[in-house]
Amino acid sequence: MSFLDTFKQLSWEDCKSSIASKTAADVERALARPKGSLTLNDFQSLISPAATAYLEQMAALSHALTVERFGYTQQLYAPLYLSNVCSNVCTYCGFSATNKIPRKVLSEPEIIRELEAVKALGMDHILFVTGEANLRVGVPYLKRAFELAREQFSSISMEVQPMDRAGYETLISAGLSSVLVYQETYNRDTYATHHLKGMKSNFDYRLETPDRLGLAGIKKIGLGALYGLDDWRADTLFVAAHLRYLEQTYWKTKYSLSFPRIRPHEGDFQPMSVMSDRDLVQVICAYRMLSPEVELSLSTRETEVFRDHAYKLGITSMSAGSKTNPGGYVVDPQTLEQFEISDERSPAAVARMLRRGGYEVVWKDWDSTYDSFRPSRCESLTSKT
């Protein structure tokens, strides 16, 4: 059993028309549900066109639910790109194998320099990102990167190629705590038109990745769709169905959701459907109402203005000061970025913005000592107290 079995029961077109058919009465029923009791049918109502008239009410509920669970806090993290080498051909990605760009895989000394630069920004949670290059940037390379990062970071996540369960188990024992793996789109036909070559063209293998992570005992799994590839409402429903399946199946794992969207006129790729700021707020609020405890993450893809307003509506973590190219912090800042950053403020500037808004910044929310790493490193504090 995996999510693939659930997925096969769902029809893309039926989901689309079901969402479109929701009425104001359906939305009001969903809004009246007690906390944590929403069904996927209620969720369809909340992401439907009928719910757009209720956006203010949804935002207020989402804000209240988020404060109740997470308090007035916002966690900050930064991505660290280890490599832009990629064997996949994907229509929308700057790292696509057919793009004639200089390729780079960070060496060990370069990883150390980049880690130090991210640490100097104040970060304690780090996200490793790579393209898909299983030989050069496979489990042994990543394991070494984790060993280097573990010295300085409390929590290490990664967004890399999907792996088998044994690969995940190896990396978990090296310090991996969270994996982000976005399906991009849950429409199998559309997926095929955007993922032309390479391992990523295998839709089912990618779809079952969170199952393999759950079986490997990962602490947290991040899901999402890349908005712009197909109808955003249908993709949002599939993400929600995936989340619900995983929450019930791998009940010890935490989950996070992200909402990357391709904006028009960004690079050569033109999105098939445009998701407006208003649409994105609707999605964020609907996810929060579906799951009061899921972590919702907003990246620097979004503009400063949007982030400054949207973080109170359900968001629990934000990236800041991000560089999306390997070596982007200090080693080689000029290499090509995977995508263009919109919010270019430093982590300190984002933290100031959050504090002005009455939120505390959480830099650290785990300790690698719990994972049996760094068993004795408390001298500084002991001498202080």
Add this chain to the structure above:
Amino acid sequence: MNSQALTIAGKTFESRLFVGTGKYASGETMRDSLAASGSQLVTMAMRRVQLEGQRDNILDFLPRDRYHLLPNTSGVRDAKEAIFAAELAREALCTNWLKLEIHPDPKYLLPDPVETLKAAEALVHAGFIVLPYVHADPVVCKKLEDVGVAAVMPLGAPIGSNQGLETRRFLEIIVAQSSVPVVVDAGLGVPSHGAEAMELGADAVLVNTALATAGDPIRMGIAFKLAVEAGRLAYESGRGRASHEAIASSPLTAFLDQ
């Protein structure tokens, strides 16, 4: 009028209101809210404590001469992780006091009784003063007492839910049969919930979300302080018997004695 002081593992507390440190909008708000609450025992998640560098450190707002620190293992999923967290807490904060909380389920954050019992036994053996967070399960509380915990901390409702004493009937049993102090932890949303727990005989209550997410965390700190004191005084005073029928203050059978 002061109520009786509470003693846990030889340490005496005038205040029976214990508080947490999560979810506050800033360290300054937390400091002021805690001061207003009059609490003398403060719990903090070790995963949030910065041991290197001093940026926004929770500990900077918690003077040791005012507060007794109770580090907690929040976030751990099993006994093994809890023991690592406990050892970190002991080294880092120079205290062998520990609030043991193990919740493998990140959705409702309900405590795992099997892992909690296992970890409690090992930690007591290793010299810790253990205050375990548990479901309001009278048998688990007695078993924890048997392995030597200093107090038990049964929940009123799921953490952060502000639902009040959903487990009231079982808390009454735990209070009735416990030989160690009972601290009602989790789910207390408003001061009257705190008063209710104290009236039924709890030795103390622990509150976090209700203070941290209040519109005015400082005034809410005062409100909880007063409620906990009132509840305790009422308990010590001995309440009148509750009855479903009216009992006339001029009894109907009084004429028989005339």
